[in-house]
Amino acid sequence: xxxxxxxxxxxxxxxxxxxxxxxxxxxxxxxxxxxxxxxxxxxxxxxxxxxxxxxxxxxxxxxxxxxxxxxxxxxxxxxxxxxxxxxxxxxxxxxxxxxxxxxxxxxxxxxxxxxxxxxxxxxxxxxxxxxxxxxxxxxxxxxxxxxxxxxxxxxxxxxxxxxxxxxxxxxxxxxxxxxxxxxxxxxxxxxxxxxxxxxxxxxxxxxxxxxxxxxxxxxxxxxxxxxxxxxxxxxxxxxxxxxxxxxxxxxxxxxxxxxxxxxxxxxxxxxxxxxxxxxxxxxxxxxxxxxxxxxxxxxxxxxxxxxxxxxxxxxxxxxxxxxxxxxxxxxxxx
Amino acid sequence: xxxxxxxxxxxxxxxxxxxxxxxxxxxxxxxxxxxxxxxxxxxxxxxxxxxxxxxxxxxxxxxxxxxxxxxxxxxxxxxxxxxxxxxxxxxxxxxxxxxxxxxxxxxxxxxxxxxxxxxxxxxxxxxxxxxxxxxxxxxxxxxxxxxxxxxxxxxxxxxxxxxxxxxxxxxxxxxxxxxxxxxxxxxxxxxxxxxxxxxxxxxxxxxxxxxxxxxxxxxxxxxxxxxxxxxxxxxxxxxxxxxxxxxxxxxxxxxxxxxxxxxxxxxxxxxxxxxxxxxxxxxxxxxxxxxxxxxxxxxxxxxxxxxxxxxxxxxxxxxxxxxxxxxxxxxxxx
Numbered sequence: 001x002x003x004x005x006x007x008x009x010x011x012x013x014x015x016x017x018x019x020x021x022x023x024x025x026x027x028x029x030x031x032x033x034x035x036x037x038x039x040x041x042x043x044x045x046x047x048x049x050x051x052x053x054x055x056x057x058x059x060x061x062x063x064x065x066x067x068x069x070x071x072x073x074x075x076x077x078x079x080x081x082x083x084x085x086x087x088x089x090x091x092x093x094x095x096x097x098x099x100x101x102x103x104x105x106x107x108x109x110x111x112x113x114x115x116x117x118x119x120x121x122x123x124x125x126x127x128x129x130x131x132x133x134x135x136x137x138x139x140x141x142x143x144x145x146x147x148x149x150x151x152x153x154x155x156x157x158x159x160x161x162x163x164x165x166x167x168x169x170x171x172x173x174x175x176x177x178x179x180x181x182x183x184x185x186x187x188x189x190x191x192x193x194x195x196x197x198x199x200x201x202x203x204x205x206x207x208x209x210x211x212x213x214x215x216x217x218x219x220x221x222x223x224x225x226x227x228x229x230x231x232x233x234x235x236x237x238x239x240x241x242x243x244x245x246x247x248x249x250x251x252x253x254x255x256x257x258x259x260x261x262x263x264x265x266x267x268x269x270x271x272x273x274x275x276x277x278x279x280x281x282x283x284x285x286x287x288x289x290x291x292x293x294x295x296x297x298x299x300x301x302x303x304x305x306x307x308x309x310x311x312x313x314x315x316x317x318x319x320x321x322x323x324x325x326x327x328x329x330x331x332x333x334x
Numbered sequence: 335x336x337x338x339x340x341x342x343x344x345x346x347x348x349x350x351x352x353x354x355x356x357x358x359x360x361x362x363x364x365x366x367x368x369x370x371x372x373x374x375x376x377x378x379x380x381x382x383x384x385x386x387x388x389x390x391x392x393x394x395x396x397x398x399x400x401x402x403x404x405x406x407x408x409x410x411x412x413x414x415x416x417x418x419x420x421x422x423x424x425x426x427x428x429x430x431x432x433x434x435x436x437x438x439x440x441x442x443x444x445x446x447x448x449x450x451x452x453x454x455x456x457x458x459x460x461x462x463x464x465x466x467x468x469x470x471x472x473x474x475x476x477x478x479x480x481x482x483x484x485x486x487x488x489x490x491x492x493x494x495x496x497x498x499x500x501x502x503x504x505x506x507x508x509x510x511x512x513x514x515x516x517x518x519x520x521x522x523x524x525x526x527x528x529x530x531x532x533x534x535x536x537x538x539x540x541x542x543x544x545x546x547x548x549x550x551x552x553x554x555x556x557x558x559x560x561x562x563x564x565x566x567x568x569x570x571x572x573x574x575x576x577x578x579x580x581x582x583x584x585x586x587x588x589x590x591x592x593x594x595x596x597x598x599x600x601x602x603x604x605x606x607x608x609x610x611x612x613x614x615x616x617x618x619x620x621x622x623x624x625x626x627x628x629x630x631x632x633x634x635x636x637x638x639x640x641x642x643x644x645x646x647x648x649x650x651x652x653x654x655x656x657x658x659x660x661x662x663x664x665x666x667x668x
Contacts, residue, residue: 219543
């Protein structure tokens with residue numbers, strides 16, 4: 001039985017706790033948060049120990065791995081605490097706030113030889129996984145255009161840091177990282193970007209249309225927003241137009257991504273000369289899939305192949321390039 | 335009763351002829367097409383006189399107005415012919431292929447004093463009209479980002495000119511002009527553009543995503559495509575993320591845009607701290623609305639305020655800038 005701990009008891013922690021509860025061969029031993037009430041509340045709900053000091057927790061519990069759910073700009077620091085102790089890490093996305101610090105994080109991981117994975121959960125998400133399969137099986141042909149969309153209101157209990165331009169960076173960093181990562185997954189390395197983006201009253205780029213050209217010539221526009229008004233469901237979608245097929249996948253949840261009750265989901269495929277097919281999108285918990293995969297990597301003592309740390313670093317470089325493009329209003333080449 | 339003649343018996347002339355039947359104070363008197371068969375067939379179907387030569391028709395019929403439904407690259411030439419006879423013109427979109435041709439046409443119009451309007455029918459389309467009204471009344475607030483999309487399978491109504499880079503230029507000109515025009519209507523003057531596009535086997539940019547930055551700071555992305563596969567229904571949509579409201583409009587027709595029988599359309603409005611509203615816009619014929627407005631202009635001897643001449647020029651400038659951008663993968667300032 002593998003022993004897990006969780007650091008940072010904010011919004012996303014719950015998804016990982018549930019995933020552990022539903023995954024065989026792993027148990028949650030403790031959680032920590034600098035805010036005592038948050039730690040005790042989550043510990044109570046999941047029947048484990050609570051800490052306010054992550055280092056103390058790591059030293060006392062000696063877990064096999066830690067799930068890092070602290071705000072983005074703390075990721076490197078907590079990865080370091082784990083890596084020094086030889087504790088493997090599943091780290092929430094985005095990997096870090098800037099390329100510079102993300103590079104430091106990667107160096108720390110490699111120096112200490114721990115198993116590391118960024119929780120880019122979209123790579124495990126139902127629907128997105130089917131589209132990845134279509135790419136692998138060449139069911140789409142040459143791609144004319146991809147449009148990925150991820151929009152939300154700010155109704156969720158998001159931390160204040162998320163909408164601080166330097167700490168969380170708003171939609172351009174926290175939301176866009178999902179789609180940029182997914183594009184890296186299905187379409188490979190990046191060539192150039194142009195960001196059509198607007199800052200709102202938070203000072204963050206919270207409405208972004210990122211125009212992306214991949215090295216293999218695939219064109220994509222990734223759209224994110226945190227500025228949907230009251231009652232707008234957390235929504236994401238993918239449209240792919242290829243020579244062999246047009247695909248439309250869409251998902252809408254409750255007000256936040258954590259609220260997956262009453263979600264709506266559909267996948268439509270128009271294959272050349274074959275008319276419309278509506279594919280079933282299997283309903284499963286992507287966090288659980290992600291956890292099971294990570295646990296398997298630990299058991300086999302190998303680095304994850306579905307999400308490599310080098311790709312995670314490339315993704316942060318791309319987000320930085322998109323940010324730069326928005327700042328200077330020019331095309332940025334990678 | 336205003337007597338209207340149609341020049342060009344192609345696909346779109348049917349929309350105007352059908353609309354004319356239901357317009358008060360307007361009647362169809364004649365059709366002209368160099369293709370005798372097409373002219374005769376049209377004349378028989380809509381019970382008007384057939385001509386095979388435009389000037390003969392204008393001389394003999396002395397119509398109050400002519401609707402120009404010719405291929406785009408012939409617009410300027412025939413607007414001039416009409417202007418020489420003092421015949422008022424409703425001209426199909428795109429107004430012309432180049433900024434020079436458009437400018438020259440507008441100069442001819444100015445000099446002759448005829449009433450002139452470009453048939454930018456989306457300005458009269460149910461759904462788009464409501465969103466423009468919301469913007470004008472201040473209900474949307476400032477616009478963070480608008481996304482206007484228009485996707486279709488390849489149009490095959492016997493039109494080789496449409497996918498000739500100089501005569502029609504495919505989706506980037508023929509489809510895109512609708513949304514560039516509407517965004518000019520909604521957001522104001524365009525400052526600079528960037529376009530991500532793919533060519534298909536016609537060598538036209540038949541899938542494009544254009545980023546528009548407006549002088550007032552608003553931002554938008556317009557999408558146009560002829561690349562959808564199989565039985566993909568003609569789909570147009572408009573999402574606007576504003577400081578006061580989020581609105582989403584979608585119109586999904588049958589196979590082509592004129593197929594309004596099987597239409598699926600909805601307008602959703604989300605306002606801060608209010609219950610979301612879902613409206614099915616009334617499905618009137620926007621071509622009829624447009625023609626009624628044109629005939630009203632003839633009766634009151636006024637130039638169109640809903641589709642101002644200067645904006646027609648602005649729109650072709652923007653479309654040409656978009657074409658320059660996609661050819662060179664660079665930002666183009668207007």
